[in-house]
Amino acid sequence: MDQATKVVEKREAVVIRFAGDSGDGMQLTGTQFTQESVMAGNDIGTLPDFPAEIRAPTGTLAGVSGFQLQFASYDIYTPGDAPDVLVAMNPAALKLNLPDMVAGSILILNSTAFVQKACEKVGFASNPLEDEAFRHKYRIYAVDMNKLTAGAVEGMDITGGARTIDRMKNMFALGLVSWMFHRPLDVTVEGLKRKFGSKPEILEANLRVLKAGFHYGETAEIFTHSYEVPAAKIPAGTYRSITGNAATAYGFITAARKAGLKLFLGSYPITPASDILHELSQYKNYDVLTFQAEDEIAAVGAAIGAAFGGHIGLTTSSGPGVALKQEAISLAVMAELPLVIANIQRGGPSTGLPTKTEQADLLQAILGRHGESPVPVIAASTPADCFDAAIEAVRIAVKYMTPVFFLSDGYLANGAEPWQIPDVAAIPEIPVTFRTEPEGFQPYGRDEQTLARPWVRPGTPGLEHRIGGLEKEYGSGMVSYSPENHERMVHTRAAKIRAIRQDIPPTEVFGDERGGLLVLGWGSTYGAIRSAVREGRAKGKKVSHAHLRWMNPLPADLETVLKRYDTVLIPEMNLGQLRMLVRAEYLIPAVGLNKVKGRPFTKSDILEKIEELA
Amino acid sequence: MDQATKVVEKREAVVIRFAGDSGDGMQLTGTQFTQESVMAGNDIGTLPDFPAEIRAPTGTLAGVSGFQLQFASYDIYTPGDAPDVLVAMNPAALKLNLPDMVAGSILILNSTAFVQKACEKVGFASNPLEDEAFRHKYRIYAVDMNKLTAGAVEGMDITGGARTIDRMKNMFALGLVSWMFHRPLDVTVEGLKRKFGSKPEILEANLRVLKAGFHYGETAEIFTHSYEVPAAKIPAGTYRSITGNAATAYGFITAARKAGLKLFLGSYPITPASDILHELSQYKNYDVLTFQAEDEIAAVGAAIGAAFGGHIGLTTSSGPGVALKQEAISLAVMAELPLVIANIQRGGPSTGLPTKTEQADLLQAILGRHGESPVPVIAASTPADCFDAAIEAVRIAVKYMTPVFFLSDGYLANGAEPWQIPDVAAIPEIPVTFRTEPEGFQPYGRDEQTLARPWVRPGTPGLEHRIGGLEKEYGSGMVSYSPENHERMVHTRAAKIRAIRQDIPPTEVFGDERGGLLVLGWGSTYGAIRSAVREGRAKGKKVSHAHLRWMNPLPADLETVLKRYDTVLIPEMNLGQLRMLVRAEYLIPAVGLNKVKGRPFTKSDILEKIEELA
């Protein structure tokens, strides 16, 4: 049976999940399949999901690593809800993911691993491959991947021998599904060449296995169907795939360049923020200094030092690390220095769920310091949006001379989407003026429009001055214990942050201008909300969507916008933090939809609630 | 002219302020005068106010240290608004405090210090003692205190000579005002004996100076009037004067005793919390262990370790230090261990105004951690109330197996009031049960009513188990990455804290049961609000007062109570933190009265607002 005689089905969108042991290379497989899909012109959304342990024991539920991808011929915003296809490399991977699979979905199973003992170990009563009911419920493709992989490289002399070969079976799986969904292999071939360039024999072996998988699909009789997902109609332009953390790193580099300053990152590794540090440490030729500090306090301290020195000070972390930075951030509030604190949120409290996503650090960012210590907060809504949000964070920090929180989360950080590559020349400069004029210099004098104090680079003659964490006298910046001055300064610092509203564009609503249900979101819930609202509207529901970018201050028009709708629904991956702010600010009885599972909302999570309310 | 021929005026209440250089001993003078006043049977309220520097240069405004006291023949709640009497030991003290003095008030000035140069240094155009207008505006008593002090000890051979003698002039001032207000000297005599017991010659000199001041009032012709403030009608019982920090320390000792456990304090010094550490370190014979840690993180860490060990873990600090503790507090939330974190709030943000008072750390306590990390928060309302609030904090911590925030502030910490000494035998025990039964033991099993998990002392055979900061499986307490379990645990932790409402008594209202204006307060604003509401009611205003003790959770009946009034006014020493919670929780348009000056509200601050609203 050759390709021609096989049935080709057309699909609008497919959701596929790869799952296997931590050592099985599922993240790589998923990423490569994503690359192939974007090259095929589909819109995509991804959701990697891996355990907190580096490599939990093989064959256990705890050790399962997964990667979900949706690719479609229209614009999608999420990695999809229930998978259409599951690739499971062992019984543990099947066991853990089976609850998400609907009847009739496709299961591609590595039959080599489905031995009785392994099945029992993870709680299957018997080998599911031998279970009739199971075989009827799903469309099962059992493939002896280890054997086929070994066969593909037969005769080659590979360092590491059987063990190394075994680890290539993910390439077999990738080749197979690439055939199944008509994906071009070239981008993976290129990727493997980059990765194994220095080890030609490993490269060769991987390529053989990859192609063997592809050909196996083509030739093996069990595969009667393949699927075509036509290219999406997306705006003309040049695209790439990008993860949130990479976009964040590029955004900060771009911002510093646009401001004409060095970027200084002070960071201490923590999941899921570390990749920003890794990324930035590779771009030293962009005038990026990365300092891996002894802890989070030193990291933010060094960033403040660099900001004091007249550069773009950045620090990246996640909730527990941000907790440690708050005292220093409060210093930056008092010293009125620009600084960006990026929090890539994860599941809390405490160490919590380090590799899972959550949005529960919003109030920590806005309200979590001692004293009246206002800090503006911006939240990115998609992986690619991290780029723009990072630039905006820097722009506001230097314009208003203030620390700024940049919020992302584990889902955005590791998730990928296609990104229309911007023309960097078109990105506006970030104007920075350092004061050099001694005449009339007041360290805490203020710009009328922004209330910002002047930024002075140490080294500027005639402007020597001292700043610090004790209350400052308005204007002179001298230490002041005066009651009236303190009150004035507390109000001034608050007013300065409120003034940022002049930089926030009017709130955009997708849907109706007024009436019915408004779903108000922030951060990474964007995709799920937008898909659900679109579908709700298609079903005739009166439902609209507004998505916040600035969490503090809230947009000046938000109250008016919210009050135009009958009901406001706020979905959040927390117990209702934005809801609390909205209720307190506008006295609006906003309704919450709260999911705190370390997992992003699915479209149907939200659609269900829409159908209940609209 | 002898005492008999002098006029004795009766007064209901007197407000007196002592002011001088940091080295002039004004805090001691104020404290002693307070002691005398309580012994005279008056009700009192005090407000010490000192600079952040240990000893700023003499004769400067920055170096002025002050102590205000109100004593009255009725029950008062505050140190009073504008002073009736100012004792100023030098021109700087006069300059700084003059704006608070109304025409006709009494100024007792140490004329020795009023030389031209000193007056000019602080910004007087000329020596005010030689200024006619000034002398007419106030009732001035210019007393050559240094000379009179020296005279009192003439002939004595005192170590340190003139310098030591000079520093005794505060005792002269104290003697003088003691005469003026008919205060008994014995308590001061006793106090000096305790202080200088080991230096009989210094004691003798101080006593002579004290008495010289007293006799000077009696005999000097310029003093034509003295004032009597009759004893207040206060409930029968034995009283003492107590500061907030001392009451806090005693409260925690009492709580530990009532629980039958050691009290373990882990602390790092910080103004204005350090005195609790000092106090507790003196009571080792009460089974109190005090550990001065290397920083705030180590302090709370050690307290958590002690709690894990089955004792009462306590850590004390102020805003900037609390910021550093938040990550560890979050661990205690996840580990569900009892722990009390006392925050003696001061002016912020950053280092801010370390010696001034503020209430701006409320949201830091409730919402300032990463993740959904609920912690109950109790706030003391008067110096003596710190005792009860501390006991209650411990009771809730061990009953619900949770960290608890105890909030006080600089005003309560250093302020004093008379305290009817409790019969300690009547204070209820704090029941603590350590689990010892291995059968059916679940580290994260829960009590049905409180949702508390069991407390197990390491050392208990058969109950060996492991806890930590990763998400816990409901019941077993094993590490769990399950999405459903995480959501369940997030809700359980929240529900546990909400369950504390069953321990909160119904909200008491002073005034009307419904209608008109309700002033809702929390923490140290109690005295000023109560005085103002009482006065407002006396003037016929429909105004009532409710005061919160538990800030998280809010009392179950609070919504109903608030909704019974037309308007709710929330005075706070911040920009409206409780107001935000109330608005978010109940959608009530509460009005704020916000003073952020590092100083407590005065009665008139609040009365003014009441008159505007009621």
Next chain:
Amino acid sequence: MTAPVALTKKDFETANDVRWCPGCGDYAILANMQRTLPDLGIPREQTVFISGIGCSSRFPYYMNTYGFHTIHGRAPTIATGLKLSRPELSVWIITGDGDALSIGGNHLIHLLRRNPNVQLLLFNNRIYGLTKGQFSPTSEIGKKTKSSPMGTVDAPFNPIQLTLGAGASFVARSVDIEAKHLQDMLKRAHGHRGASFVEILQNCPIFNDGAFDAVTDKATKADIVLQLEHGKPMLYGKERNKGIRLVNGTLDVVTLGENGVTETDILVHDEANLSQAFLLGGLHLPVPVGVFYRVERPVYEDLLNGQVAEAKEKKGDGDLQQLVNGASTWTVP
């Protein structure tokens, strides 16, 4: 209390799946600990393991004793609070090179100067394992890692010299897979009254594989490792003909029989000699293992609880009513 029963390794194992990577040196350390504990004669329930965060810090989950997996860098603080309030417990702190020397450096040095009677085991794999391979404060300069693509520029700490400088009363080093030596060091650490610091060289096959190959490789180790033994000359090498000589305050590596060197020239190890220990800490070849330094110093919890006892003796057991009464009261009739 029940009569002590002889315990076995099994008694210290938990049902939890051990979740380190295959081949991780932590497995060996765990097994050696489980083998050592039965010999110490401490009941299981009296033993507590306290760790921070890192691969190494998962250790308590696998010990069937009391355990607390706390937060990054802070284990020494929690252990201090526990030990001060419960001096009768046997407290072990488990930490990594990032946990103890990076974020937790301050707590480490303060613990050591205060000297509570606890054992602190630093699993040094010279890398951040759990966060997937950034350099640590013990990574060699120039090391290429995820966060140092051009090589690190941070001079590393020398854990032995750092802890000696901090005033540690017991400083030792061992190796993950040297079962006998490691068990011996664990016992000696436990036997020392005061804070015992043991650096354990630990292989991380995933992110820093082979960092200690020279020290563990059967073929080379005799020529690389110097076993420190109190009172014994510092000899090593396959033929035990290499040794250490002290010349003008520095350590020279010499060979017996060459240049007239005899065994009497060889430095004799003296655990009580602080400056010699400091010098040995600086040696990179050979790599000394064993107890570098040991001194008896007053134990922190003894002193603190001693003050409580003394206060009680002097003032009597505190009376609550007296406490609240204070020094001066007045009575309103």
Next chain:
Amino acid sequence: MTAPVALTKKDFETANDVRWCPGCGDYAILANMQRTLPDLGIPREQTVFISGIGCSSRFPYYMNTYGFHTIHGRAPTIATGLKLSRPELSVWIITGDGDALSIGGNHLIHLLRRNPNVQLLLFNNRIYGLTKGQFSPTSEIGKKTKSSPMGTVDAPFNPIQLTLGAGASFVARSVDIEAKHLQDMLKRAHGHRGASFVEILQNCPIFNDGAFDAVTDKATKADIVLQLEHGKPMLYGKERNKGIRLVNGTLDVVTLGENGVTETDILVHDEANLSQAFLLGGLHLPVPVGVFYRVERPVYEDLLNGQVAEAKEKKGDGDLQQLVNGASTWTVP
């Protein structure tokens, strides 16, 4: 840039009232700093003082240069960020024994191991001044303070040994009121390329008066203070007849002429000898002052900025468009 003008002490004074207690040792240190800076030839605007929190940390307010009074313990971190991004500035860190050794201990040791070219001056008054008199990590054991009414039970750090153990490249000690010596040490610290650590013994007349009387008292100091000078024998005493001898790895105090001791027996100070510096750090009588240790090590900001330069050389100045393009793109027509 304007041509360098000779500066004077006055140029470094600010209009701010100095707010230390009368008699505080900080005054003397301030005056000596203001006297030293004109000799260094660095323009005022190129000089930055960074401090933490404490009485000592008020220092920057009184220096007419750039200054940053930061938060408790964190000055080394802020200084690191400043120095890395602005290597041309002359950066001084001012800190106290609480600020540097208690809350800031970790940053101190990490700064020293990394070795940026900054000067760190630790004002050691062995007490917490600003918070009114609690014991610090350098307070003698048994000291009675507000928080230790029965005496401290915490063994203190030895700042010299701690910093040597941390890998410091320059370690020195001076005394607040020894103007000439202190100025000399400030100059030497400034002259050293790398992180210079200077402990300055400082009197706090309010909470720990006289802690260093023996060291400063004209009558006694000759017999108490040992001036370390590179290449010179360690002699001291009114008659310069006392000295230090190295015996079996420990330091003995000897008297010339007694027991046959002659000047050739006396140890000669060698700033490059680490273990000898460590031994000297442990001396309590006499009290050594001067440079204990000095070594040239690569400077942190040189290395880090060197990588930037190298990257630029190899890859060219980064091109933004290339950055965002990445390795694989596709075009939708």
